[in-house]
Amino acid sequence: MLSYGVSKSSSRVPHIVTFCCNNPHHPTTTHAESHSVVTRRALSLLATATASVFSVPVLVSSSSVRYLEAAAAASTPRFSELPESGGVKALDLRVGDGDYPVNGDQVAIHYYGRLAAKQGWRFDSTYDHKDETGEPIPFIFILGSGKVIAGIETAVRSMKVGGIRRVIIPPSQGYQNMDQEPVPPNFFDRQRLFTTIFNPTRLANGEGSTLGIIIFDIELVSLKHL
Structure with a gap:
């Protein structure tokens, strides 16, 4: 028998640390904004994937983002x-x-x-x-x-x-x-x-x-x- 529903706890997303450029106590980087955009894109792809559970590492590099994009694309169902x-x-x-x-x-x-x-x-x-x-x-x-x-x-x-x-x-x-x-x-x-x-x-x-x-x-x- 089929079962329908959405579990709010079936998948977890990593805690993303953002840096405020106007706060002197936060480090700044010229690539922060672009990395944030890519990170959001990767998370969006991940959210649309339909594999049962994902264990997602903290996103700290572009290689991690590319890995997530590939994993999400591979797990997305194809009609x-x-x-x-x-x-x-x-x-x-x-x-x-x-x-x-x-x-x-x-x-x-x-x-x-x-x-x-x-x-x-x-x-x-x-x-x-x-x-x-x-x-x-x-x-x-x-x-x-x-x-x-x-x-x-x-x-x-x-x-x-x-x-x-x-x-x-x-x-x-x-x-x-x-x-x-x-x-x-x-x-x-x-x-x-x-x-x-x-x-x-x-x-x-x-x-x-x-x-x-x-x-x-x-x-x-x-x-x-x-």
């Missing part, structure tokens, strides 16, 4: 566009060890859906759909049926059972009408989703290229050959 997907971009958070599904298979997925146009607003999550025992209920569909938005079908088709993938789905591969699945069971979430994606005023203003961008975290739980 790649799926072949023949119409622009769907994917990042594998965990690669599964099961089978690949094919058209006609019944697949079960858990998902966490967000809407980019609402600053990452979560419009639905299967982990909130519980059975009588309190277990989350996965979303089940037939791959290739056309009832599910194209971006999800494309993403699932190249996953293995047990895998978890984050996908960015452009409007052309997302919701084209209100009959496509998956949709939030909650009426108000469903209405908010559709009134954002299909907002006539914003579409008329040329915002169609961004309104329907959907971000899904998908876990391929199981598949069944029918």
Whole structure:
């Protein structure tokens, strides 16, 4: 099961000592300002990295800054566009060890859906759909049926059972009408989703290229050959 949240204590940044040029008790250097700028740049790169924990040394030299920049760049996740997907971009958070599904298979997925146009607003999550025992209920569909938005079908088709993938789905591969699945069971979430994606005023203003961008975290739980 996926877990979401941000830990305030999961990463630590070094204590940066700054020198005030107007204070006679502080040493001065002609490179202080430029070094501070480079240091802030390195910390910014580090903050955007998604490795679980970094242990960062005190930044005292340009070589340390270059090392941090390289480490941050190497650990930043890379999305790649799926072949023949119409622009769907994917990042594998965990690669599964099961089978690949094919058209006609019944697949079960858990998902966490967000809407980019609402600053990452979560419009639905299967982990909130519980059975009588309190277990989350996965979303089940037939791959290739056309009832599910194209971006999800494309993403699932190249996953293995047990895998978890984050996908960015452009409007052309997302919701084209209100009959496509998956949709939030909650009426108000469903209405908010559709009134954002299909907002006539914003579409008329040329915002169609961004309104329907959907971000899904998908876990391929199981598949069944029918």
